[in-house]
Amino acid sequence: MNINSDFIEGLKKDSYEYYFEEYEKEATYFDKIAEEKKSDAAYEKGTVLTGPGTLDEKTYGEDYNAVGLAEAFTWYVKMREYGNLLPIEGSTLEDVKRKAGDLIKEWASRWAEAARNTKETLVADMFNYGGYNAGRDATFDQSISGGVLTDPSGDGVYTGTAASPMSFITLSGDNWTDPNGDTYYNGLSLNPTPDNFKTAWELISRTNAKTESGAVAVIKPNVLLCANSTDALLWKQILESDKMAGGTLNDKNVLKDLVSNGIVANPFLNSAFSSANAWALMKAKKSVRIYHRVEPEFDFFEDKKSNTFYGRIRMRIGANVINVKYTVGSNFPTS
Secondary structure, eight states, X not given: OOOOHHHHXXXXXXXXXXXXXXXXXXXXXXXXXXXXXXXXXXXXXXXXXXXXXXXXXXXXXXXXXXOOOEEEEEEEEEOEEEEEEEEEEHHHHHHHGGGHHHHHHHHHHHHHHHHHHHHHHHHHHHHHSTTOTTOOHHHHOOOBTTTTBOOTTTTSBOSSSSSSXXXXXXXXXXXXXXXXXXXXXXXXXXXXXXXXXXXXXHIIIIISOBOTTSOBOOOOOOEEEEESSHHHHHHHHHHHOSBOTTOSSOXXXXXXXXXXXXXXXXXXXXXXXXXXXXXEEEOTTTSEEEEEEEEEEEEEEEETTTTEEEEEEEEEEEEEEOOGGGEEEESOOOO
């Protein structure tokens, strides 16, 4: 087999074209939930600082009050590398070289689906395993081997605000503590009903709506996240009907259109999440962040020793929870 450089460069060019053509055919879910950022490093780090909740009134003739900054918590996001090799035996390629364009188009189509699914799963797993009492290493531990990064939060999220790292979604009794001493939780055990939605709304938009220094914050939830199950239809009935769901007095539905970004019925939320009737009310793009380090790139090369031709895709992305206060979850699986 003799694969010339022009042929390989042509395959690369075609792959990118076919990839983006296929990638954009399907709607995505992760970008409705997570904030997207670019990265140019092996990991990203963020530290939330607390300062004055409000400004102090200055007494005439006196100095201004001095209020320093303190660290509330630190989060990390490591850049994970993903990829695949797709081999084809050399003699087979020789026989079908004139149809290589069709072959690459098929490869690129599958790669587009795989890359999209990888991003979706990385973000969805923050919710699939976000209520686990013992955390989940594969999802939340952002450590990088070789002494590059040790994530103090381990299998959980955050550092510095609790005696030990905790899960993304915590139930009452397993509370977070802010630097000013305020405690809060963001987990409930309530099924989809209008009244239970109101409970979650109160928790996220009022009870937990405080800065790390204790001042009032404005949190307006705008997304209802659930699995693409019958729960999604129930939530549409609760949040989109003109009349109050289950009511007998023909009452106007005050919940209609309250969630301005709508219901995200995510097929990447797993069967455990779905069977638990789990759901989350959240402010989109505030609790979870995804970083794009290397967008999918393609390469093709020949291994003469095995007479095999390879196509390769690689991608580097990372994601983590950066602030739990912007999400209230209910019925999340705990193990």
